[in-house]
Amino acid sequence: MEDYLQKILRARVYDVAEETPLEKAKNLSKKFENNIWFKREDLQPVFSFKLRGAFNRMSQLSKEELNKGVIASSAGNHAQGVALSASFLKCRAVIVMPLTTPVMKVRAVESHKAEVILFGETYDECYGKALDISKKENLTFIHPFDDPEVIAGQGTIGLEILRQSQTPPDAIYIAVGGGGLIAGVSAYVKAIWPDTKIIGVEPEDACAMTLSLKANEPIELESIGLFADGVAVRKVGETTFSICKKNIDEMVTVSTDEICAAIKDVFEDTRSILEPAGALSIAGLKKHVVNNQLKNNNLVAIACGANMNFERLRFVAERAELGEEKEAMIAVGIPEKAGSLKLLCKTLGSRSLTEFSYRISEGKTAQIFMGVEVSNNNDRELLTAEIKRGGFDCHDLSNDELSKVHLRHMVGGRLPRAISQISKGEYIELLYRFEFPERPGALMRFVNSMRPEWTISIFHYRNHGADTGRIVIGVLVNDSEIQAWNEFVKKIGYKNWDETDNPAYKLFLGA
Incomplete structure (x- = not known):
């Protein structure tokens, strides 16, 4: 953990990323009788935290590696982070994305002059395709989560949360896909303020980390739900799992309806619209507060992404009322x-x-x-x-x-x-x-x-x-x-x- 603390403190992210605000969620705080804060990673230039890890990894590539170019597999947010980083570093970027990726995310990646290849229906299929291309064309593969420098880049969010908080949070709620975000944030927070609880949140139909922690080893899911496409991962990373099993205090799983209700909650507090994966932590926070009858706690939820097709709002609005009961x-x-x-x-x-x-x-x-x-x-x-x-x-x-x-x-x-x-x-x-x-x-x-x-x-x-x-x-x-x-x-x-x-x-x- 000391090694990751040093990596996070030395991480290079602010050439392209921004320090995002920690905003009080006034409506949600009043409703649940706790002090609730949103870490607004949806306000990054690519509307997602993924830019931090991608740039920190790519900024450490050699000149020879940059000349050859990079490749990544992603459902969208990591893809945009790699594409923008490549544009800043002036190198070639190839992105393999699932066929199910929202059109808005594909266009956003292409807007940064990256080459997009649509392949397969899940992240895992894209991952295999990207590794094949990486070997054939000698491109450096930028992993979306299972890489120490990517993890360190995401860890700078934890650094900012503790610096921006008047008092250390009682708990931080973090969306979990492959585990890069929660691994980075927990590595820093537990090293500086170990009393702060780290609560991971996953969809009920894509809960690889929850099952892996119970089994004490990474578990591969046979199938996954795609509603929260940003966290639709069959298997968490080996590196991220080794960090998470030491640092995660609890996992919470939520339904599609509960995610939709959380999107509505964030909108009512901020007038911003998160994507399903981006609102995952808020849905988990709400459920955890109710189940544990928490009162007067200082709670932080990382709003980690806002890349969603407008057409999907019809479904979200339809299901939000059910999710709110x-x-x-x-x-x-x-x-x-x-x-x-x-x-x-x-x-x-x-x-x-x-x-x-x-x-x-x-x-x-x-x-x-x-x-x-x-x-x-x-x-x-x-x-x-x-x-x-x-x-x-x-x-x-x-x-x-x-x-x-x-x-x-x-x-x-x-x-x-x-x-x-x-x-x-x-x-x-x-x-x-x-x-x-x-x-x-x-x-x-x-x-x-x-x-x-x-x-x-x-x-x-x-x-x-x-x-x-x-x-x-x-x-x-x-x-x-x-x-x-x-x-x-x-x-x-x-x-x-x-x-x-x-x-x-x-x-x-x-x-």
């Missing part, structure tokens, strides 16, 4: 008869809906898919109990991956044949879109203002976080009541569109 997804069975929907809404009381999908069906029972705002998991259990006491069949789908990813978008179907045949000549199905001010009670006001004899046949609503709510409603109305329906639409006062003749409705939903 603020939304319950439930399936409710209601009697297929007029008035049942109103009774369910009455049972829900003042709770705010985030989603509501219903299509009339054949048989005695209809299934409704709902998203409902809740306070926490205990409140979610209370909600399902209340619905069951109201006489409805209820299933909690909040932890069901099929429902979260697919089913919520697939609820629907055509008007059942039996209903359309019975209704012919007496009832017709009208389809309307409505927009209304998104405020508590507005949706319930709409439902309660409808006539009980009007059978609702379609209902879909989703809270999009805007100031305007949008619903689609289908209703079976008697021929003699068309005028009454038109009067209702006018009286309700909400902006609306008649979609009964919409071709898409006729193709997918109509009788």
Whole structure:
């Protein structure tokens, strides 16, 4: 460890990297009753800490090695660090990246004039390809984590944290992929302030370090999740593991939903958007604080990267509420008869809906898919109990991956044949879109203002976080009541569109 302390103190990083701020997370601190700080490595020139280790390693290459060039394998952040370092040192850089790498990261590497080769689906496949090219073209391989000089470069983050802290942190939370970041930071921190706990954080589906520490040897995973692509590594480094097994106090694993919730937390505190791997430490901090009931501690989380495709935000926003335990997804069975929907809404009381999908069906029972705002998991259990006491069949789908990813978008179907045949000549199905001010009670006001004899046949609503709510409603109305329906639409006062003749409705939903 003394050797690494010297390496970190001598590390050359600031020719290209910057000393990043240690910022107080005011909202998160208040929410969790601890003093929480973000080490803002997302503010580096390449929006990631990886620049430190890459440049420290490359700055020590000989003139002959620089003339021949370097090669690296990376999912993106190390690639950008190597590419920018090569540009500064004026040497050739070849980067092998997985085919699954976000386009934004590929373009960022190419912007530094590096040569990009897309190969394989995981880091390990890229790693093998890069080593082959390295031997054939005599290029120096710059390892993303399992190299003493790379580790030392990352260790300068630990140096800055202790220098910037008014008092030594009680714990530092660090994202773990191959282990370079946590190895470097822990080597410095444990040498200077051994009482500070080092907490590693990994995704549940990419937890190579967690399993390796339990086995007391590096373990290779058979498969890994790719959501947090910056830490999607099958096997940690031999060098990093030897350091980590001495210095890591505890490992925490988190779910995809918990990572999404952490991205939202950082945004609310800083108005910055981290990538999944970048928010990993914050997700781990939150989970560790709750599980251990920590109060009034000084806690630091390293926000280590912000390279994420904009298109991915749709998924992050969708899952963040579930990760915060603020939304319950439930399936409710209601009697297929007029008035049942109103009774369910009455049972829900003042709770705010985030989603509501219903299509009339054949048989005695209809299934409704709902998203409902809740306070926490205990409140979610209370909600399902209340619905069951109201006489409805209820299933909690909040932890069901099929429902979260697919089913919520697939609820629907055509008007059942039996209903359309019975209704012919007496009832017709009208389809309307409505927009209304998104405020508590507005949706319930709409439902309660409808006539009980009007059978609702379609209902879909989703809270999009805007100031305007949008619903689609289908209703079976008697021929003699068309005028009454038109009067209702006018009286309700909400902006609306008649979609009964919409071709898409006729193709997918109509009788």
